Amino acid sequence: MTSTIILKGGTVLYHDDADNVTALKDTDVLVTGNLITEIGKNINVPPGTTVIDCHGKIISPGxxxxxxxxxxxxxxxxxxxxxxxxxxxxxxxxxxxxxxxxxxxxxxxxxxxxxxxxxxxxxxxxxxxxxxxxxxxxxxxxxxxxxxxxxxxxxxxxxxxxxxxxxxxxxxxxxxxxxxxxxxxxxxxxxxxxxxxxxxxxxxxxxxxxxxxxxxxxxxxxxxxxxxxxxxxxxxxxxxxxxxxxxxxxxxxxxxxxxxxxxxxxxxxxxxxxxxxxxxxxxxxxxxxxxxxxxxxxxxxxxxxxxxxxxxxxxxxxxxxxxxxxxxxxxxxxxxxxxxxxxxxxxxxxxxxxxxxxxxxxxxxLGMEGKIGRVRVGYLADLVVVDGRSPAMSGVAEWDPVVAVLGHSSVRDVETVIVDGVVRKKDGKLVAVELEGGERLGWEAVAEKLATSREEVQERIATVEVGLAKKLLMGMWHIDESKIKAVA
Ligand SMILES: [Zn+2]
Structure with a gap:
């Protein structure tokens, strides 16, 4: 069955054909499968739809x-x-x-x-x-x-x-x-x-x-x-x-x-x-x-x-x-x-x-204009929901949501991330990933694996001399050593 998600009552950053961005207040975005299928006020919610409350939040293209x-x-x-x-x-x-x-x-x-x-x-x-x-x-x-x-x-x-x-x-x-x-x-x-x-x-x-x-x-x-x-x-x-x-x-x-x-x-x-x-x-x-x-x-x-x-x-x-x-x-x-x-x-x-x-x-x-980069009906559902009421975003989100997202938000304010119609970050936390073979890993488990891998890579790095790579590169790229100077 095709999944549906509705982003309800947010401020949508909407690009027109000339790339001007306007903020559509109290607007819903309906995602069906991997596509944005409707943008408007008080959209009817089909049964079985996942509802993401976006009041006080900004909906941006990914x-x-x-x-x-x-x-x-x-x-x-x-x-x-x-x-x-x-x-x-x-x-x-x-x-x-x-x-x-x-x-x-x-x-x-x-x-x-x-x-x-x-x-x-x-x-x-x-x-x-x-x-x-x-x-x-x-x-x-x-x-x-x-x-x-x-x-x-x-x-x-x-x-x-x-x-x-x-x-x-x-x-x-x-x-x-x-x-x-x-x-x-x-x-x-x-x-x-x-x-x-x-x-x-x-x-x-x-x-x-x-x-x-x-x-x-x-x-x-x-x-x-x-x-x-x-x-x-x-x-x-x-x-x-x-x-x-x-x-x-x-x-x-x-x-x-x-x-x-x-x-x-x-x-x-x-x-x-x-x-x-x-x-x-x-x-x-x-x-x-x-x-x-x-x-x-x-x-x-x-x-x-x-x-x-x-x-x-x-x-x-x-x-x-x-x-x-x-x-x-x-x-x-x-x-x-x-x-x-x-x-x-x-x-x-x-x-x-x-x-x-x-x-x-x-x-x-990346050759994807017309499919991605805007919140538009018919576009692929790559969307970001940014909290407009965090300490950093309060005030500016109401004044100018584009300036708020561009100039004032941080990773902490990125609440929800949807890629190709699938929620990948929810309530400010990454959703578990599924590996080939079906194993599901939350971020903490990925971080554990990364910590072990990082340690092993660092141990191997400790066995090589970086100076030798620099010398090799200088020759390979014909770098004139007299041009490498201390910054005054
Ligand atoms: Zn690069």
Missing amino acids: FIDTHHHMWQTQLKGRHMDETLLEYMASGNPQSFNYTPEDMFWGQLGGCLEAIDAGTTFVLDHSHSIYTAEHATQCLAASSASGLRLIYAYSAVSIPLTSWTKDSIMLSSDILPAWSLDQLEALATSQPFGNGRVTIGLGFDFFFLPREIIIGIFNRFRKAGVKVITCHVSKNAVCGTGSIVTLLHEYGLLGPDIVLSHATGLTPDEHALLYSAGANVSSTPTSEAQMGLGWPVALHSGVHGSLGVDSHAFCESSILSEARTLLLLARQEGNLKLLERGEFPQRLVARARDAFNLATVGGARA
Whole structure:
């Protein structure tokens, strides 16, 4: 039997076709199966319907995260004080020290932390796949979590064959044939997780010959990957060559491309992306911390969206990223005038612009506009209910519910999360997940498993020398050491 849920008497954040958001007070939202089927006042409640009382609460589209590395849960807290160069040696290569089982718990923990914060859809750039089983376990965990997710299958950024205290060995097989075959098999047999989990491609290997890159993009587009995502940032660590120009010259840019960061680019490079319909995922916290420059998602001429990047170095909240983005965009705009002794007439962006990046912008970037990102009849039921009467939200929720959600709410205020018509967070608590085989695990049990896995991963990490990975990376990426300076 098709399940029905009614969200009763809430304030609905309703996007019109031009992306303007209005607040519909005392409004019900009916969910039938995985779709929003009615929005209105005093909707008749069909028998057997689950009723969620939303008086004093705000009903928002679920938040969309277009760049995240879900496997990194066991690395949480290790990287908050690191630049990109430091993290690329100490954090990024650590899937070497993950067993497939560690991947499962890391991925599940990452997905559940995202749901807890109101994220309903993630583009997961999984640059961690040492064995086919690593990917299989990530997919199984993604399916079990209940999250909507594009699993962007990716070979390991710095693939190692050995790593100890004394030596490190880079694999000569950057894109192993088994991984390309597995990706093709997954792309042709998707979706998974009742249709929520689909397959993408993560690709960061632009040093490879032109024919190989074109061949890979064509092969997996043909196999049906939903999105191709690549890290792009121009600086002294990532290099100053133009990946955007390369993609353009190879004829590979298109609306199914999501470039994470896209910082340090020239206006011409951004124009190429924009005219091709290619998308950008700004991850403001990680970009500011890691030394990647000003985030660009709120700049004009950018098809923008938002990502967390990694919950290993910041909280997994798209709203938090939206706030940070707004702040940084304003600081960037203001500084241009302040440095000349002038003063801004008005701020460069509005709260609603950031809110839209977290919702409709994300849907657009992931090719799901018209299906997701708005509370609209016929859309997939990915919804978040935010408490409007908590100490933080009282007052502001009545004044402007969009500003309340965007600017004042925290994870604590995210009361209910529905993904694909299924309640995944209820009364402020995550609902138990069901593993393949039917075992049900509440969050406390997942946390136990994670604690054990984290300890084991940390024990293995203690047996490798991070300095060796840094040296290897410096050579591999041709980083000029004289350009790495102390901040004055
Ligand atoms: Zn990333």
